Amino acid sequence: MGEDLTNMTFALWGLAFKLKTNDMREAPxxxxxxxxxxxxxxIVAFDPKAIETAKEIFGNKIxxxxxxxxxxKNADALILATEWNEFRRPxxxxxxxxxxxxxxxxxRNLYDKKRLKTKGIEYFSVGKK
Known part of the structure; x- marks a missing residue:
């Protein structure tokens, strides 16, 4: 994807530092x-609890x-940043x-790379090969 990401949109699932909270201090x-x-x-973001906190931090930047x-919708890729239960079995x-x-x-390494490959989804996880 390179350095210039102009004209690219990323869906971001999870804003909070951890699930069941709206705390975004030190959140990835x-x-x-x-x-x-x-x-x-x-960026088009969703989080079950931290949207209002994110608005305080980012305003209309996202x-x-x-x-x-x-x-x-119309995003180029999905980024998963918080392991909310509703994201575990999408x-x-x-x-x-x-x-x-x-x-x-x-x-968060929630999904199985082989399973997603069979579904035609390219998958990159942190810390796994």
């Missing part, structure tokens, strides 16, 4: 958002989705249909 999502927007990317699947067919390119970057 902050670094992700800052790095991607600095390179010109657009977009906020009403639900996880709305965040995917509808992978809907993810594939909604994304421009079926790519998932998983910062």
């Amino acid at each position: 999502s902050i670094t992700i958002i800052e790095e991607l927007t600095k390179r010109g990317a657009k 977009q906020y989705a009403k639900n996880a699947y709305d965040a995917l 509808n992978f067919e809907l993810i594939k249909e909604s994304l421009k390119t079926p790519i998932i970057f998983d910062g």
Whole structure:
């Protein structure tokens, strides 16, 4: 994807530092958002509890989705940053249909790479080969 991410949109699932909280202190999502927007990317984020906290931090620098699947519409890829229970067993067919390119970057290692490959989704996880 390179340095210049202008005209690219990323769906971001999870803003909070950990599940069941709206606490974003030291959340990976902050670094992700800052790095991607600095390179010109657009972010559409969803989190079950931390949307209001994110609005205080980012304002209108990013977009906020009403639900996880709305965040995917016309996005180039999905980034998973918090391991909310509702993200553990998503509808992978809907993810594939909604994304421009079926790519998932998983910062929580929730999914099985082989399973996603059979579904036609390219999968990158942190710390796994």
